[in-house]
Amino acid sequence: METLIVFLAALRPTSLAPAALLLLVLGGVAVAWPLLAHRGGRSDVKRRLKVEADMPVAPVPDAAPKKKSPGVVREKAMKTAHDFYAKSDPENVARLRMRLIQAGHMDPSAVGKFFLIRFVGFAVGAVGALLADRWMGGGSSAMSRGAFVIMTGGAGYFFPGLALSRQIGTKMREYRNGFPDFMDLMIVCSDAGMSMEAGIERVAKELFLTYPSLSQNLTLVSLELRAGRSLDDALKSLADRLSLQEVRSFATLLQQSKELGTSLSGALRVFSDEMRHKRMSMAEEKAHALPAKMSVPVTVCILPVVLMVAIIPVIVKMSTMGE
Numbered sequence: 001m002e003t004l005i006v007f008l009a010a011l012r013p014t015s016l017a018p019a020a021l022l023l024l025v026l027g028g029v030a031v032a033w034p035l036l037a038h039r040g041g042r043s044d045v046k047r048r049l050k051v052e053a054d055m056p057v058a059p060v061p062d063a064a065p066k067k068k069s070p071g072v073v074r075e076k077a078m079k080t081a082h083d084f085y086a087k088s089d090p091e092n093v094a095r096l097r098m099r100l101i102q103a104g105h106m107d108p109s110a111v112g113k114f115f116l117i118r119f120v121g122f123a124v125g126a127v128g129a130l131l132a133d134r135w136m137g138g139g140s141s142a143m144s145r146g147a148f149v150i151m152t153g154g155a156g157y158f159f160p161g162l163a164l165s166r167q168i169g170t171k172m173r174e175y176r177n178g179f180p181d182f183m184d185l186m187i188v189c190s191d192a193g194m195s196m197e198a199g200i201e202r203v204a205k206e207l208f209l210t211y212p213s214l215s216q217n218l219t220l221v222s223l224e225l226r227a228g229r230s231l232d233d234a235l236k237s238l239a240d241r242l243s244l245q246e247v248r249s250f251a252t253l254l255q256q257s258k259e260l261g262t263s264l265s266g267a268l269r270v271f272s273d274e275m276r277h278k279r280m281s282m283a284e285e286k287a288h289a290l291p292a293k294m295s296v297p298v299t300v301c302i303l304p305v306v307l308m309v310a311i312i313p314v315i316v317k318m319s320t321m322g323e
Contacts, residue, residue, distance in 0.1 A: 093111055104171050125153040125157070176279065178207060180275045181207065187265055221235070232251060238251075249271070
């Protein structure tokens, strides 16, 4: 034991430089060892990847055919319906497309969706009629049952058209109410020195909250003008989309003002006043027609009750007097 202690004491370095050098070498080897150890492995991996990349890849067959999602089936059905009606009656499809645009449906697949809704409405109406006839006992004859099914299916087929007409009327009312405000804002833009194109783009942003549908159509006009379409053609297209005579008059006004060199702001101000007067006249017309329209529900609902209240006491008194 004493001999081992003397040997270790003899190995004690006189300075720390050799120990520091030894630790530095060991640290460098420890850091470089992973790179040296995996160098051949990385080259092997690269070589295998290169070989596999050069090899032709065989197509892997699917284990099971993928099921079509409901959205894909619906899109395919709408496209099939659109193509079928477009080939059979293209004029009717174009007319229907314009009506859908007037109702606010700008989606290109709106025509196919409308025909699909019509078909579904017809099927639901017919099936509902059959179930109702079975639930009521089914005692009717085959002819009357068939007529009932056809009438119910026809009602389901034509109901989307009635709903579309109602939507068009609602949109036209919104357009007619918002167009005078559009004219007033255009007057402000014109007095501020803005061009017609810049004014339409600015007004479309301002009307987004109050009249969103009108703002969307004005944004389309701005995009058409950016694409290089003339202002007259863009406004005529706007008139077709809105189905308003006021927009056609507005397009004619701009064209005449440009040709004659008159003041644009003055012409817009006069046209805006005329539109507001027209809107007020329509409101007064509806107000004056209200008493005539109210006479029917008054006669049907209120008059019988008044007659009963006035006559029943007399009948009861006469019956008691007879006893």
